[in-house]
Amino acid sequence: xxxxxxxxxxxxxxxxxxxxxxxxxxxxxxxxxxxxxxxxxxxxxxxxxxxxxxxxxxxxxxxxxxxxxxxxxxxxxxxxxxxxxxxxxxxxxxxxxxxxxxxxxxxxxxxxxxxxxxxxxxxxxxxxxxxxxxxxxxxxxxxxxxxxxxxxxxxxxxxxxxxxxxxxxxxxxxxxxxxxxxxxxxxxxxxxxxxxxxxxxxxxxxxxxxxxxxxxxxxxxxxxxxxxxxxxxxxxxxxxxxxxxxxxxxxxxxxxx
Numbered sequence: 001x002x003x004x005x006x007x008x009x010x011x012x013x014x015x016x017x018x019x020x021x022x023x024x025x026x027x028x029x030x031x032x033x034x035x036x037x038x039x040x041x042x043x044x045x046x047x048x049x050x051x052x053x054x055x056x057x058x059x060x061x062x063x064x065x066x067x068x069x070x071x072x073x074x075x076x077x078x079x080x081x082x083x084x085x086x087x088x089x090x091x092x093x094x095x096x097x098x099x100x101x102x103x104x105x106x107x108x109x110x111x112x113x114x115x116x117x118x119x120x121x122x123x124x125x126x127x128x129x130x131x132x133x134x135x136x137x138x139x140x141x142x143x144x145x146x147x148x149x150x151x152x153x154x155x156x157x158x159x160x161x162x163x164x165x166x167x168x169x170x171x172x173x174x175x176x177x178x179x180x181x182x183x184x185x186x187x188x189x190x191x192x193x194x195x196x197x198x199x200x201x202x203x204x205x206x207x208x209x210x211x212x213x214x215x216x217x218x219x220x221x222x223x224x225x226x227x228x229x230x231x232x233x234x235x236x237x238x239x240x241x242x243x244x245x246x247x248x249x250x251x252x253x254x255x256x257x
Contacts, residue, residue: 016212017063023094024056055081057236068213070223073233101180106170106187115159132177140176148172163190175202185216
């Protein structure tokens with residue numbers, strides 16, 4: 001099925017994620033401290049003004065069950081903030097986000113694991129934190145280790161892993177444990193080409209099983225090989241959503257590449 005045909009077909013699919021007017025406001029500058037207290041007591045040291053920053057400024061985006069959608073945009077465009085809200089690690093300051101199903105997020109893989117715990121312990125901790133039943137964790141832990149190809153190091157603290165080994169472990173967890181919505185945020189950036197190809201095939205299998213994949217990468221070829229649709233973030237908003245080829249071409253043209 002062509003990219004455009006797939007895009008049109010999605011309109012009749014079940015919705016997995018729906019964002020409506022999603023906002024996230026951060027406060028810049030120093031908060032609290034002794035300055036307000038001194039102002040009240042001494043009548044001086046007027047508090048410095050604080051500026052707000054909109055990481056998201058009204059995002060409307062519908063993601064369908066069984067699709068793989070890519071998120072693109074320069075650093076600071078709002079992609080990571082959107083994913084953090086979707087994963088439940090931060091909350092929006094406005095708008096609504098509806099999520100239907102269990103989310104398995106791989107956000108900043110290097111920070112997803114406890115450095116002093118072993119690879120095996122981190123598998124259990126991470127899977128438990130996203131709601132995977134204990135029996136399932138135990139039954140599939142060997143499959144995770146085999147997929148990651150780090151069996152010799154699985155009982156070594158993660159702080160001794162290379163960045164590639166940490167990424168392998170994170171991706172392997174996603175591939176072997178069940179979820180409805182999978183988030184991959186730059187998880188293939190530091191793995192070797194052979195493992196990257198295995199991961200892309202495995203991600204394609206997830207959507208064939210009916211799971212939803214949200215895939216972030218600065219590599220256009222990875223987006224094109226995984227996704228049927230792309231959402232282009234710019235300045236905290238969605239600039240364009242559409243078929244992969246067209247949206248990537250427009251994005252590259254805007255960047256002058």
